[in-house]
Amino acid sequence: MANLQVKIGELELKNPLITAAGAVGDGLALSDYYPPAQLGGMVLRSVTFEPQCGYPAPRVAEATGGMLTSIGLENRGAEYVASHELPRLQGCGTAVIPSIAALTEEEYQLTAARFDKVAGLAALEINLACADEQGLDFGADPARVGRIISSIKAVTGLPLIAKLSPAAQDQLKVAEAAATAGALAVSLTAPLPGMAIDIEKRQPILGRGWGRLSGPAVKPLALHMVHQLSKNLRLPVIGMGGIACGTDAIEFMMAGACAFQVGAANVHDPLIAPRILSELNEWLDAHGVRNVNEIVGVIA
């Protein structure tokens, strides 16, 4: 069996598979399916400082090769999550990575400061693919991203993963701003904007009118983004977008991702993560690869 350990800067994971933000909710139900200790890490549902009730239903719609969601950051707020949910994940045997979202720049820092007091966290993922009160993704603007990451660095020593927004015109500039401000790594891609229409009712299917597309439909685009960024960025890149089997994960690692996240596939099959890991293992063994890091970035 190959060595699956990976390092994302100072963060060491037992393997490169991380469940993506939101895909396993608050993480508490995962052990109904398999021991979370099998995972390299798990990113939790995004949390804002104040509780949010989210967008109107329907919040999920089918799409060819994927799913559209418009959840609107529904969550119970930083205080509840820090005092009731995160402590229950202590000792679960995997890297627990809360995700922080916000409606204002200042709110990111407030939540990070609250989570800094919680024991046993491995890192924070900063969701820059969420929108401010004007509807603009924070991650669209490099200067804003720099300010947000710096303000979070000022209140926590936890490693920071900047989850980029597909709304950015130049992902590299945004990622470099995150690097300069002290992020440990970047992750991409967040889901892409999309919609579905009920032609009989002549109205959008999602309650909010539009949503974000995840799943296999986004994989080629996500893979290209990861490849482009990892060639030019000085930070480690965590790849995601449509990963549903071992070979998908291998493609992302060959494109340059040092680790990968699995999102929508968990919704279809809660046992997908252990299966992806065993497929990854089988492929490495069959090809005589002793260490998973050997395949990272092999595509020029």
Ligand SMILES: Cc1cc2nc3c(=O)[nH]c(=O)nc-3n(C[C@H](O)[C@H](O)[C@H](O)COP(=O)(O)O)c2cc1C
């Ligand atoms: C049901 C669902 C909930 C999600 N919730 C969040 C979230 O809370 N925060 C976030 O940053 N991304 C969230 N995402 C996006 C995923 O983390 C991931 O970036 C995206 O779905 C692309 O990966 P995938 O194609 O493997 O799903 C969610 C995705 C799904 C399908």
